[in-house]
Amino acid sequence: MSRPVITISDLAGHVDQPVTLRGWVYNWRKKGKLRFIILRDGFGYLQCIVFRPEVDEEVWEKAVELTQETSIEISGKLVADERAPGGYELKVDNLKIIQIAPEFPIGKKDHGVDFLLNQRHLWLRSKRQHAIMRVRSEAQFAIRDFFQQRAYTLIDSPILTPAACEGTSTLFETDYFGEPAYLSQSGQLYLEPAVAALGKVYCFGPTFRAEKSKTRRHLTEFWMVEPEVAWMQFDGLLDLCEDFISSVISRILEECAVDLERLERDISKLEPATKGSFPRIDYGDAVKTLQTLGQEIEFGDDFGAEHETLLAGLHDRPVLVTRYPADIKAFYMQPDPTDPTRALAVDVLAPEGYGEIIGGSERSASLEHLEHQIEIHGLPRDAFKWYLDVRTYGSFPHSGFGMGLERFVAWMCGISHLREAIPYPRMINRLYP
Numbered sequence: 001m002s003r004p005v006i007t008i009s010d011l012a013g014h015v016d017q018p019v020t021l022r023g024w025v026y027n028w029r030k031k032g033k034l035r036f037i038i039l040r041d042g043f044g045y046l047q048c049i050v051f052r053p054e055v056d057e058e059v060w061e062k063a064v065e066l067t068q069e070t071s072i073e074i075s076g077k078l079v080a081d082e083r084a085p086g087g088y089e090l091k092v093d094n095l096k097i098i099q100i101a102p103e104f105p106i107g108k109k110d111h112g113v114d115f116l117l118n119q120r121h122l123w124l125r126s127k128r129q130h131a132i133m134r135v136r137s138e139a140q141f142a143i144r145d146f147f148q149q150r151a152y153t154l155i156d157s158p159i160l161t162p163a164a165c166e167g168t169s170t171l172f173e174t175d176y177f178g179e180p181a182y183l184s185q186s187g188q189l190y191l192e193p194a195v196a197a198l199g200k201v202y203c204f205g206p207t208f209r210a211e212k213s214k215t216r217r218h219l220t221e222f223w224m225v226e227p228e229v230a231w232m233q234f235d236g237l238l239d240l241c242e243d244f245i246s247s248v249i250s251r252i253l254e255e256c257a258v259d260l261e262r263l264e265r266d267i268s269k270l271e272p273a274t275k276g277s278f279p280r281i282d283y284g285d286a287v288k289t290l291q292t293l294g295q296e297i298e299f300g301d302d303f304g305a306e307h308e309t310l311l312a313g314l315h316d317r318p319v320l321v322t323r324y325p326a327d328i329k330a331f332y333m334q335p336d337p338t339d340p341t342r343a344l345a346v347d348v349l350a351p352e353g354y355g356e357i358i359g360g361s362e363r364s365a366s367l368e369h370l371e372h373q374i375e376i377h378g379l380p381r382d383a384f385k386w387y388l389d390v391r392t393y394g395s396f397p398h399s400g401f402g403m404g405l406e407r408f409v410a411w412m413c414g415i416s417h418l419r420e421a422i423p424y425p426r427m428i429n430r431l432y433p
């Protein structure tokens with residue numbers, strides 16, 4: 001009798017058939033003549049039952065020997081059983097041990113987070129981390145699909161760069177054959193010339209910030225998706241932020257229901273964000289609101305994490321805060337025509353304390369303005385010559401934003417710290433494994 005080798009994602013088509021599966025022992029328990037093995041194969045979990053009177057003694061002996069994370073090949077008849085976790089069960093008739101694992105460092109007891117991060121390569125095998133990685137993967141796919149469907153061209157921006165994009169205080173410097181080079185903080189400056197070539201572009205890759213802060217919202221290496229659109233002005237940008245977030249969340253709620261359930265995510269908290277109509281609040285009004293809430297903040301101050309949490313907490317969906325003072329924003333932003341002390345900037349604040357997930361702006365289209373900005377920000381004029389060419393050869397209005405993938409994934413999964421939203425987190429005090 002042929003026995004197909006299947007995965008746990010593929011059980012439905014094999015009920016009442018003999019099958020073989022390969023994976024690792026997630027868990028096991030004994031009860032008299034029974035052994036219950038929870039098999040984990042990367043696609044799911046399956047309860048496998050070994051009943052001593054029905055298997056060869058040799059198979060029983062192997063079942064007794066199993067330890068957590070032992071790699072096995074297991075065969076038997078697959079049955080549908082409503083009482084079994086996941087609705088299926090394997091009635092085992094054969095078992096092959098590939099390698100017996102010694103005691104697994106991560107057990108059932110509560111481990112400190114530092115311990116778990118040192119074991120990150122093994123921690124990924126846990127149910128919770130599995131679910132988070134699935135959501136992350138789906139989010140990346142949904143993001144790419146969003147732009148692909150709307151005729152954006154993917155432009156991969158370089159990681160080694162000659163200059164800063166988002167301020168000079170968080171630059172990672174490296175030696176580039178005797179010259180200083182910096183790890184990219186954002187692909188934006190490379191998208192702006194490209195958008196003059198291709199109309200609508202995006203990049204999606206790793207970005208680096210030498211963040212000295214140890215907050216739960218900061219990584220030193222994170223992934224950012226950045227669209228840039230020619231002829232798009234500020235109002236169009238706000239619409240794009242909203243459409244993008246609504247679409248990607250809808251897709252995640254559809255595709256990741258099992259993972260979100262495993263994470264015990266209250267999806268009623270995410271559903272409003274699929275419906276659009278995100279509130280848009282002027283920076284000045286946001287400051288006033290914070291003042292009435294008793295916060296010590298003055299017009300001109302940047303928001304701290306607590307301010308963002310308070311502002312976003314007033315709504316059930318993301319909030320777009322607009323028109324920040326130009327002084328507290330990056331050099332490349334277009335001044336507001338009605339008040340040039342303000343920038344046409346937007347930050348999107350997520351609910352439930354997740355804070356800023358998107359930062360974006362209309363870009364300055366004036367060569368003169370940008371030259372002045374580069375000077376007052378103390379940036380090296382020569383390193384930006386190529387960037388200024390966008391304003392020399394047929395300048396045009398354009399806008400774009402950047403969203404940090406890990407902040408988005410943390411919000412989707414309802415996890416409090418970004419370190420779990422990326423496979424191998426990099427933070428001020430962590431470069432291992």
Ligand code: 4AD
Binds near residue numbers: 165217357361406
């Ligand atoms: O607001 P930021 O600094 O904006 C830019 O880099 C623009 N050049 C993007 C653009 O307009 N194309 O960063 C954008 C987003 C933030 O809203 C946040 O989600 C994320 O990137 N981010 C971080 N995520 C994790 N760790 C950090 N240290 C982050 N810094 C920014």
Ligand code: MG
Binds near residue numbers: 347356358359
């Ligand atoms: Mg920002």
